[in-house]
Amino acid sequence: MMPIFTEHFGNASSIHWFGQQAKALMDEARQHVARLVNAEGSEIVFLSGGTEADNLAIRGIAETQKAKGRHVITSRIEHHAVLHTCKDLEKQGYEITWLPVSREGLVDPNEVRTALRPDTILISVMHANNEIGTIQPIEEVGKIAEEADVYFHSDGVQSTGKIFVDVRKLKVDLYSMSSHKIHGPKGIGALFVKKGTILKPTMTGGGHERNRRSGTENVAGIVGFGEAARLALEGLKTEMPRVRELRDRLEAGLRSRIEFIHVNGESAPRLPNTSNIMVDYAEGEGLVISLDLKGVAVSTGSACSSGSLEPSHVLTAIGKTPDEAHGSLRFSLSSMTGQEDVDYVIETLPGIVERLRELSPYYKRG
Numbered sequence: 591m592m593p594i595f596t597e598h599f600g601n602a603s604s605i606h607w608f609g610q611q612a613k614a615l616m617d618e619a620r621q622h623v624a625r626l627v628n629a630e631g632s633e634i635v636f637l638s639g640g641t642e643a644d645n646l647a648i649r650g651i652a653e654t655q656k657a658k659g660r661h662v663i664t665s666r667i668e669h670h671a672v673l674h675t676c677k678d679l680e681k682q683g684y685e686i687t688w689l690p691v692s693r694e695g696l697v698d699p700n701e702v703r704t705a706l707r708p709d710t711i712l713i714s715v716m717h718a719n720n721e722i723g724t725i726q727p728i729e730e731v732g733k734i735a736e737e738a739d740v741y742f743h744s745d746g747v748q749s750t751g752k753i754f755v756d757v758r759k760l761k762v763d764l765y766s767m768s769s770h771k772i773h774g775p776k777g778i779g780a781l782f783v784k785k786g787t788i789l790k791p792t793m794t795g796g797g798h799e800r801n802r803r804s805g806t807e808n809v810a811g812i813v814g815f816g817e818a819a820r821l822a823l824e825g826l827k828t829e830m831p832r833v834r835e836l837r838d839r840l841e842a843g844l845r846s847r848i849e850f851i852h853v854n855g856e857s858a859p860r861l862p863n864t865s866n867i868m869v870d871y872a873e874g875e876g877l878v879i880s881l882d883l884k885g886v887a888v889s890t891g892s893a894c895s896s897g898s899l900e901p902s903h904v905l906t907a908i909g910k911t912p913d914e915a916h917g918s919l920r921f922s923l924s925s926m927t928g929q930e931d932v933d934y935v936i937e938t939l940p941g942i943v944e945r946l947r948e949l950s951p952y953y954k955r956g
């Protein structure tokens with residue numbers, strides 16, 4: 591990215607060589623992002639991140655399809671970028687079906703089928719959940735959407751680069767991605783838009799990105815995203831199996847040393863890098879702060895809702911009480927995590943939990 595801030599400073603929309611240099615770099619990045627999900631370069635729209643991708647997908651379809659109907663199907667465990675966008679549509683007179691999930695955090699494709707109506711215009715179900723990592727049966731939902739001739743969007747921000755993604759096989763029309771979730775720069779993302787999909791842009795202007803997202807392209811961000819995508823695709827075969835083993839080691843190690851802990855979504859298909867652990871009789875914020883003092887960065891719920899007193903909507907949707915939800919920790923591993931990191935957590939967390947539990951009246955009585 592560095593040369594783009596200095597030498598290759600051209601505007602990718604300019605005709606002169608200076609601009610075309612930037613455009614060539616951007617085209618290469620577009621190919622890398624497309625390859626990561628088995629799309630064509632022309633189907634990739636760069637924009638400011640996962641949040642904007644979700645907004646463009648949902649609002650873009652809602653707007654173009656409103657003559658056909660105003661019914662949207664989504665799940666209760668979506669990221670806020672989808673959740674709040676659908677709530678906003680609700681205020682505008684659209685009807686939303688909020689699908690429940692099982693205790694393991696999975697949407698049932700049959701419930702999607704049952705929810706379909708003649709006026710359904712969009713199904714939006716995330717590929718992998720950002721808090722508990724459960725992987726939804728997107729291929730089955732895709733088949734249902736195709737049969738019903740309803741647009742299908744999936745928020746793939748968490749799954750992209752963590753598991754093999756093939757937008758053709760999943761039968762999605764729209765698929766959201768974000769660079770910073772795969773070690774790329776922040777503030778850049780992409781929306782896969784299947785060829786032929788009519789989408790009203792949320793951002794109007796000079797008609798960049800094939801009229802789908804106006805605004806001078808963030809060339810440095812795009813190039814950084816492209817490189818991150820290239821590395822992520824390589825890492826799917828080499829890194830992710832190693833990360834999964836580390837994740838399993840973490841869960842097994844903590845289980846053998848700490849009583850009364852549970853892994854949320856444990857028996858569902860899960861991302862290799864996510865572990866959401868519920869610690870009974872201990873308060874989540876206390877755990878996070880104590881781990882932070884020891885140099886371990888974890889969160890309760892999602893990074894976005896940390897600091898809010900509301901329990902996670904994902905954990906309550908899988909049947910946890912607000913108290914249980916507050917005692918959950920989310921560990922995220924990556925290609926940059928080593929066994930020594932995991933072993934350090936296994937050594938450190940039991941003492942912290944013990945200390946916090948001493949403060950819990952329930953634990954002492956129990």
Ligand SMILES: *Cc1c(COP(=O)(O)O)cnc(C)c1O
Nearest residue numbers: 639640641669671720747748768
């Ligand atoms: C992080 C995230 C987003 C938002 O992406 P940004 O690039 O941070 O706007 C959307 N959906 C999911 C599932 C996420 O994890």
